[in-house]
Amino acid sequence: MPARAQRTVDEHRAEILAAIPAPEAVTVPLRDAGGYTLAAAARARVDGPAFDSSAMDGFAVHAADAALASREAPARLRVVADLPAGSGSDPALGPGEAARIMTGAAVPTDADAVVPLEHTIGGLDHTGEVEIVRRPALGANIRRAGEDVRAGAEILPAGVRLGTLQLAALASAGVTEVEVAARPRVAVISTGSELAPAGHALTRGHIPESNVPLLAGLAEQAGAIVVHTATVPDEVPALERALAAAGSARADVVITSGGVGPGAYEVVRIALDGPLSFVTVAMRPGRPQGFGRLPSGQLAFGLPGTPVGAAVSFEVFVRPALLALQGRAELQRPVLRLPAAVGWDARSGFRRYVPVAIDPSAAWAVRPAASDGHSSVVLATTDGFAVIPPDTVVRPGDLVDTILLGGLL
Ligand SMILES: Nc1nc2c(c(=O)[nH]1)N[C@H]1C(S)=C(S)[C@@H](COP(=O)(O)OP(=O)(O)OC[C@H]3O[C@@H](n4cnc5c(N)ncnc54)[C@H](O)[C@@H]3O)O[C@H]1N2
Numbered sequence: 001m002p003a004r005a006q007r008t009v010d011e012h013r014a015e016i017l018a019a020i021p022a023p024e025a026v027t028v029p030l031r032d033a034g035g036y037t038l039a040a041a042a043r044a045r046v047d048g049p050a051f052d053s054s055a056m057d058g059f060a061v062h063a064a065d066a067a068l069a070s071r072e073a074p075a076r077l078r079v080v081a082d083l084p085a086g087s088g089s090d091p092a093l094g095p096g097e098a099a100r101i102m103t104g105a106a107v108p109t110d111a112d113a114v115v116p117l118e119h120t121i122g123g124l125d126h127t128g129e130v131e132i133v134r135r136p137a138l139g140a141n142i143r144r145a146g147e148d149v150r151a152g153a154e155i156l157p158a159g160v161r162l163g164t165l166q167l168a169a170l171a172s173a174g175v176t177e178v179e180v181a182a183r184p185r186v187a188v189i190s191t192g193s194e195l196a197p198a199g200h201a202l203t204r205g206h207i208p209e210s211n212v213p214l215l216a217g218l219a220e221q222a223g224a225i226v227v228h229t230a231t232v233p234d235e236v237p238a239l240e241r242a243l244a245a246a247g248s249a250r251a252d253v254v255i256t257s258g259g260v261g262p263g264a265y266e267v268v269r270i271a272l273d274g275p276l277s278f279v280t281v282a283m284r285p286g287r288p289q290g291f292g293r294l295p296s297g298q299l300a301f302g303l304p305g306t307p308v309g310a311a312v313s314f315e316v317f318v319r320p321a322l323l324a325l326q327g328r329a330e331l332q333r334p335v336l337r338l339p340a341a342v343g344w345d346a347r348s349g350f351r352r353y354v355p356v357a358i359d360p361s362a363a364w365a366v367r368p369a370a371s372d373g374h375s376s377v378v379l380a381t382t383d384g385f386a387v388i389p390p391d392t393v394v395r396p397g398d399l400v401d402t403i404l405l406g407g408l409l
């Protein structure tokens with residue numbers, strides 16, 4: 001077997017990112033835009049507030065009419081209009097006149113202050129009069145048109161993911177549709193003659209398949225649409241049929257798991273050597289990696305089959321690529337320096353990515369999620385991956401770089 005190229009994590013990721021094409025922009029209604037990444041800056045369509053609006057339930061007045069008002073000597077004003085929120089009317093207010101007004105209603109053009117209910121007596125009944133017991137400052141309790149944001153102002157730059165808070169902010173700025181990057185279409189193919197997909201009986205030599213739900217779910221969390229999944233045995237024709245089906249499903253990206261090791265039945269490496277380069281990355285898990293472009297044009301990742309290795313490989317290589325395909329400004333998750341709750345020996349000659357549980361009630365201390373880092377069930381309690389430099393023994397209390405996964409937040 002030819003010697004394989006050795007490279008660092010950063011070198012491999014840089015090669016992947018260099019192959020990522022510019023995102024394709026599409027326009028979608030704001031109500032459907034959750035999870036998409038903005039392809040262009042989103043700007044306010046309207047002033048916020050759109051009109052001078054009342055910040056209090058109370059009375060819109062001429063401030064001068066109540067300039068001497070006090071509890072001992074209230075100013076007495078005639079209530080000539082009633083302005084619930086949503087009212088379109090703009091009543092004229094002569095000297096000595098006030099309008100009852102609710103929070104969020106447009107302040108009459110003639111008024112220059114709103115007196116809150118707490119500083120008034122009466123006015124809610126039908127006497128037609130209200131007493132002001134504290135003098136309002138000029139402009140009091142009026143939120144001026146455009147005070148928060150002006151029409152045309154940038155609310156969010158290109159490259160930002162639209163979460164719920166961002167969608168609400170855009171809605172409040174009158175935005176009804178946004179230009180976003182198309183979601184990458186992803187196919188996930190797991191390989192291994194030992195794999196029994198959910199619902200299939202387990203016979204000797206077979207194990208439950210878990211990388212399809214793992215990688216498909218992670219791809220969706222990274223903003224992709226999963227258009228095809230398959231589990232195939234270690235046979236080249238079966239893999240080729242699955243790749244053809246991924247092509248028919250118009251996948252942009254194909255992610256395979258397994259079949260990249262040095263063994264005898266390494267179906268992905270056998271079938272795709274050439275279009276993909278198979279390399280060894282100085283990391284554990286996730287050492288063997290395949291990446292390239294299939295003859296049909298799709299970007300393809302050949303990830304190792306061990307479920308923890310597949311999860312780490314996705315995090316380190318595939319997720320940044322999927323985000324780059326969406327033009328995302330930030331391709332990395334937050335890396336926190338967190339204290340180790342326990343010591344552990346991470347010596348291996350490679351950078352280690354250790355699945356860790358994080359304890360938010362103990363200074364966010366990290367501990368390996370399981371004693372055996374390769375068992376897939378460690379993923380059940382994994383909150384992050386500690387990134388441990390080569391040949392490191394971690395002692396209790398040491399600060400370790402930890403990639404924070406989404407689950408705790
Ligand atoms: N002689 C050597 N053997 C191995 C080496 C090596 O350098 N020399 N490297 C090891 C490393 S590191 C890795 S990683 C694996 C890479 O192997 P593959 O990517 O070909 O993975 P498989 O052999 O197909 O599977 C490995 C392991 O994971 C289980 N698996 C695979 N796919 C799934 C799935 N979809 N769901 C659940 N579990 C899965 C599989 O049953 C194996 O136990 O090679 C090492 N060997």
Ligand code: MOO
Binds near residue numbers: 287
């Ligand atoms: O690279 Mo393998 O994923 O170390 O276990």
